[in-house]
Amino acid sequence: MATTISHGGHGVQQAPRVEDVPLVIAGRTLRSRLILGTGKYSSNDVMVRAFKAADVEVVTVAVRRVNLDRTQEEGILYHLDPERILLLPNTAGCYTADEAVRFARLGRAACSSDWVKLEVIGDQRTLLPDVAGTLEAAKTLVAEGFKVLAYTNDDLITALRLEDAGCAAVMPLASMIGSGLGLVNPYTIREIKRRLTVPVLVDAGVGTASDACITMEQGVDGVLMNTAVAEAEDPVTMARAMKLAIEAGRLAYLAGRMPRREVAVPSSPTSGMPS
Amino acid sequence: MSTTSDKIRIIINGDERDIDAGKTVADLLTELNLNPRLVVVEHNREILDRSSLDAARVAAGDVFEVVHFVGGG
Numbered sequence: 001m002a003t004t005i006s007h008g009g010h011g012v013q014q015a016p017r018v019e020d021v022p023l024v025i026a027g028r029t030l031r032s033r034l035i036l037g038t039g040k041y042s043s044n045d046v047m048v049r050a051f052k053a054a055d056v057e058v059v060t061v062a063v064r065r066v067n068l069d070r071t072q073e074e075g076i077l078y079h080l081d082p083e084r085i086l087l088l089p090n091t092a093g094c095y096t097a098d099e100a101v102r103f104a105r106l107g108r109a110a111c112s113s114d115w116v117k118l119e120v121i122g123d124q125r126t127l128l129p130d131v132a133g134t135l136e137a138a139k140t141l142v143a144e145g146f147k148v149l150a151y152t153n154d155d156l157i158t159a160l161r162l163e164d165a166g167c168a169a170v171m172p173l174a175s176m177i178g179s180g181l182g183l184v185n186p187y188t189i190r191e192i193k194r195r196l197t198v199p200v201l202v203d204a205g206v207g208t209a210s211d212a213c214i215t216m217e218q219g220v221d222g223v224l225m226n227t228a229v230a231e232a233e234d235p236v237t238m239a240r241a242m243k244l245a246i247e248a249g250r251l252a253y254l255a256g257r258m259p260r261r262e263v264a265v266p267s268s269p270t271s272g273m274p275s
Numbered sequence: 276m277s278t279t280s281d282k283i284r285i286i287i288n289g290d291e292r293d294i295d296a297g298k299t300v301a302d303l304l305t306e307l308n309l310n311p312r313l314v315v316v317e318h319n320r321e322i323l324d325r326s327s328l329d330a331a332r333v334a335a336g337d338v339f340e341v342v343h344f345v346g347g348g
Contacts, residue, residue, distance in 0.1 A: 064342060065289075075343040078313075092347050107344075
C-alpha cells in the first residue's frame, strides 16, 4: 500500500502523519471519496447546499423524458455547475443490457462525458442487479469508449469479471438501494477490494454516517449514496456528517485498527499498585 | 411553397403531435420551448448531435424521444 507514516523529528512533538494517495478513476484524480446522488431532495436548493456541505465533486444524475407540458426548469442542469461538478449519468431503471446501453449513450450525449454509472436491475422489489446483463452492457460500453462505473452485487466473481471487462470502477452494494441497512457483509467487500486493481466504491445501502465510516474502514476507495442524505431530516447537516465519516473511516483504515480480542487487556499498569 | 402549411403527425415522448411540415429538429425544439443545450434528442432511435439539429428534417411518422437529466442516484 502506498501509505507512508512519518513521525515528526528534531524534538518537535508532532502527531504521526498518515499520508493517503488520492482516488483516481479513469485517469481523473478526485479530492473526495464521496459521490452523491441527486434524487429525492425536497428542493434543488437543499440539494445544492448539501453538495457544498459534503464538498462533493461527482454526482449521479438520471436520464428521463422532458415533460413537454411544463417548463424545463425541472431539469437538474439548471441547478448544477458542470464546471465544478462532474456529472455521472446513471442507467437506473433499466432492466436489460440493451436498455442500459441506450440510456448510457443518451447520458453521454447530454453531458459530453464518457463516465457512466451502469446499473442493470434484475428485480423490482429488491432492485438487486442482473449481473449477467450488467456484464454484457459493460463490455459493449467499454468497447464504445465509456468509462464504466458498474453497480453490482457484493459478489467477488462478478466483480472480477467486471474488472476484466474493462470497467473503470466496480461498485458493489452495501445493502439494497434505498434500504439504509448499512454494510451487511464487510467480509465480501474486503475480499473484493483485496482482489481488484481498479477502484472499488461501495454503492447503495448506507443509512447514516456510521455506516459510511464502517464501509470506509474496510479499505474501499469510496462510497456512493443518495437516499441517506436526501431523506435525512436535515440533508445539509447529514451531508457534512457523511463527509466527516468518510474521512474518519479512511483514516481509521490507513491507521490500522487494533486486533479484536475476546478477553480484556488492561490499559493501566498491573504492577506498581500501592499495597 | 404550399407544402409548408401541411401538417404531419409525429410522436414525441410517446404522444402524437401534429406539426407543420418542412421543419427541422431545431425548429421543433424552438416550438416546444426547449433549450437544445439542455436536452438530447433521439430521432427514430438515433441520437442527434447538437450540431446536426439544424440539418435534421422532421418527416411524417418520425418518433422522437427528448430527454434531459433529472435527479437520480
